[in-house]
Amino acid sequence: METFKKLARVVVLSAVGSVIWATPAISSAQDSVSPVREYQCRGSQGYAEDFDGRRTFLWRPQWLEAISADSERRKDAISRADKALGRGPYSVTDKSKLVPGASPDDYTSIGPYWWPDPKKSDGLPYKRRDGEVNPERSGPDFDKERLSKLGSDMEDLSVGYYLTGDARYAQHAAVLVRAWFLDPETRMAPNMDFAQGIPGRVNGRGEGIIEASDFSTVVESVGLIAPSSALGDDEMKGLKIWFAQFAQWLATSDNGTAEMQKTNNHGVFFDFYLSHFALFAGLDSVTKDITSNFPEFRLRRQMDTQGRFIAELKRTRSWHYSNYIVAGAGRLATIGECVGEDLWNAQLDDGRGLATATRFLDEYSDQIETWPFPDRDLAAKRIDRMERVHGLVDTLFARGESFPEGSQLP
Template structure:
């Protein structure tokens, strides 16, 4: 599915759905390197959560079209407020290192081999998720729950000004990242392992996409004072160490070399975490390489993403590869890189990918490649079309977004990005 990271961006921006003077919201303060929007946003160092959209939403919470989204947000935050804390040390399985501070997860598409007494080595069934990976033995669900709770609490704090939300968010962050007894060590050595085959895989680096929304949430909490200066520095240091691991570990290097969506997600994470860790030069280096390094080889002149079309869920993975490209295009202005307008030597670019995929919105059966659930893939793409409509001022993309929204009443993504109104 389209990751929580883009839904988080949407949740921040999309409460402004009812503001029909939408184009004006596209203007305003810009992201400034590793300072993000902080200088214009009362110290809130966000990078994709645009202050002009958040401020507009906050000023219009009584609007009938915003009330359901706001109610849902507060319900989610109140649930997190009363909910548990999360730590990697809670898992029932001990990592190969013998240290429960190390994150572990299992590859999603790997299943026990019925021809083997103990099922090992596991065999791959592309597109079919083994529910074993979501048990208490592993950390992926736990990390996702933590990130989701922090996101909801930070947004609730912003909109209500109630310190209780910021306090609980800061406590969740402390337990997961900083507490010596429960903290996660900043590496993914044992992520997406496969029983009987490998202790960890390069693909496991993708697991930390869940932390993209945590970075934005931390920024939103700044005025509360709930995160002490020393803790803020420690959080930034955690991500700095993680970016170093990403660049130097064998599995990190292998993931960076991936020619499909994994390589693009690697870049998106590295750029985001580098900005948060106050390493803007690294972020710029990554983003400046995306055109030639990712767009040129991974998007064809006709807009197809060939590496994703070979999968059993070709439409889903096309959007899943497009999502981090959209994320990096949104980060680009922070460091003076234009990815929205980039065109490769054959004319390939982000817009071309949208143009190709847009023809199948509402006509998924015409998609000429395999996908187990093509309609679901389109529904998940709603926030991408909303963002693209803003980026290109494109009424056609906005119409596609509206079409998807009509097929999915109450879609969560419409609570996150204000629909573009030409």
């Protein structure tokens, strides 16, 4: 543990969350050829210069254009945006009760695979059942479902605005942002101290940071509605400050440190979240240092020479998690482009890189039934479900060259 602590990369933070990371030298594959791109992500300005002011980082303009060009997709997206107009706003202060030690503005949730102990009258402490989601976590006592709805509605509204220019969609998206992030009466405190707690054991864990995926969707959605000016300059400044504070919490808190040290998908997504939120907040150097260090800090420790992430193969849904972690790395590689880092082609001294990971998955993607590791979905013959999770990997690693039918924005 002491040796691993020495590998921790956060060494200095400024008042707004700027981080300095150790950055080793990484080689790049000599025979790689980058695809021709029409758009360039330029640091914390994202794609705005080439995308009519739309400040996205993860959502490639080509993906949005593909949705716009497909009449069925376009119709479906506008329908979803219309429905989202009638939902929300959402707030962490809507909870009916508080976790011990938490304030009304603290985000709270429980771990997905933890269940009441049937042998105990009060069910405490909860026991783990890997792969089986406890529906209690989506109930009104916790914020997970509210955050999921926020992310989903923000995506639908922002895409609807992009497709139609209808200001109603952007304006309602702004209402959702104000309630969750800006209004002093309803805003979430910029931390996840009480995320994925385990009743009877702990009130919050580093693992809960994985639930920040919806914040990533919010960042992209806010960028997509930027031309509408639905959020004023002061509001955008306040939102950037919120994400800078959240990035600082990620880099310095006990939960953040614990998550950063994880050697499974949680560690990879930690890197992506901190990189994404720092970029949105204007902390480009943080994103550059994280992405440049990724092959050494993550791939060398977590992926073997065959491209397998061993920790994910031990899960009861091994195919899902093997694809999930590679999709997380693909998200980070996409963000890395914004700061001039090419994770797609970066290699360790033994040749390992992201291409090693995708080659391993591609061995089975056309015949998922041949997946040789234990998997609950495979046992239940949920092949369509397994195909969908691999589809996101294909979308990310196509790097904007394709966005086939059925593809979803990451």
